Amino acid sequence: MFIAVCCDRGAPGSTTTALALGVSTPEPTVVVGVDPYGDDLAQRCIAPGGGSFPPTPTVLTLASEARKILDASLVASMAHEFTASTRVLPGHYSAELAGGINDWKPLAAALRMSGSRVVADLGRIHSSSPTVPVAAAADVIVMVTRPEVGAVLHLKDRLERLAPVVAKIRNAPPMIVPVVVTPKRIAGGVVDQVGQLLAPSNAAGVIKGIGWVAIDPDGYELMYAGKVGGKDARTPLLRSAAVLNDQLDGVSGVRSYAEPEDEGEIA
Numbered sequence: 001m002f003i004a005v006c007c008d009r010g011a012p013g014s015t016t017t018a019l020a021l022g023v024s025t026p027e028p029t030v031v032v033g034v035d036p037y038g039d040d041l042a043q044r045c046i047a048p049g050g051g052s053f054p055p056t057p058t059v060l061t062l063a064s065e066a067r068k069i070l071d072a073s074l075v076a077s078m079a080h081e082f083t084a085s086t087r088v089l090p091g092h093y094s095a096e097l098a099g100g101i102n103d104w105k106p107l108a109a110a111l112r113m114s115g116s117r118v119v120a121d122l123g124r125i126h127s128s129s130p131t132v133p134v135a136a137a138a139d140v141i142v143m144v145t146r147p148e149v150g151a152v153l154h155l156k157d158r159l160e161r162l163a164p165v166v167a168k169i170r171n172a173p174p175m176i177v178p179v180v181v182t183p184k185r186i187a188g189g190v191v192d193q194v195g196q197l198l199a200p201s202n203a204a205g206v207i208k209g210i211g212w213v214a215i216d217p218d219g220y221e222l223m224y225a226g227k228v229g230g231k232d233a234r235t236p237l238l239r240s241a242a243v244l245n246d247q248l249d250g251v252s253g254v255r256s257y258a259e260p261e262d263e264g265e266i267a
Ligand SMILES: Nc1ncnc2c1ncn2[C@@H]1O[C@H](COP(=O)(O)OP(=O)(O)O)[C@@H](O)[C@H]1O
Pocket: 007, 011, 012, 013, 014, 015, 016, 017, 040, 123, 181, 213, 214, 215, 216, 217, 220, 237
């Protein structure tokens, strides 16, 4: 299973949603920072035993290695241990450093063929973003948004432009799940409203349901500290992410713990 998490402009929550999806399942998962504008995972995550992850490898190392070798263990082997079942491969710190990746397709292929489940945080995306091939390689694309009409209408426009570009690359329509970051107490109503706003979209055919993730400052702190087991797994953030994981499994049809398939060429 390969989940790409992205967002439209001004829709914070992409990195946090990606990490929450990564840690809220017992399935071995690698969370990878693939935001071309820079990534905060290395700064925010507290490594087991305290402190930060080593400065390398980062996604730049993976992008470089993926040009030479491609195998199912590459992504997990480069990532740093975070929790019992989650490894993290941070992205590069600032946008300027991404200039080193001229071609994002080998990275996309490495993520797709990973034997471990992958959640990649692509950050902001539009139809000319360098990360479009990475989104196209994913089983399912999560588009994070906020529960404001303006944000959802921007997302509608974004999906209408992005979906055909992604479909052309993967030679099949993408499967996209918009996910609202919302207070838990209003989540049900918000999901309904977002569904209504997106229903008349030209991209409605690729929208496979609406999900939600809880705004939960306490759960946020615990999660980045690597405290995700026992009662710490019952924060609103991680509970909502666990429900979303089940929803994404259902949408993609990719079973948990499935053997990786022969993925073929990614155009
Ligand atoms: N689910 C959440 N619960 C609480 N705060 C959140 C949540 N998601 C995002 N935030 C807040 O928004 C900020 C930006 O979120 P982040 O995940 O880094 O967004 P992005 O990667 O899209 O820039 C975080 O530093 C945090 O303060």
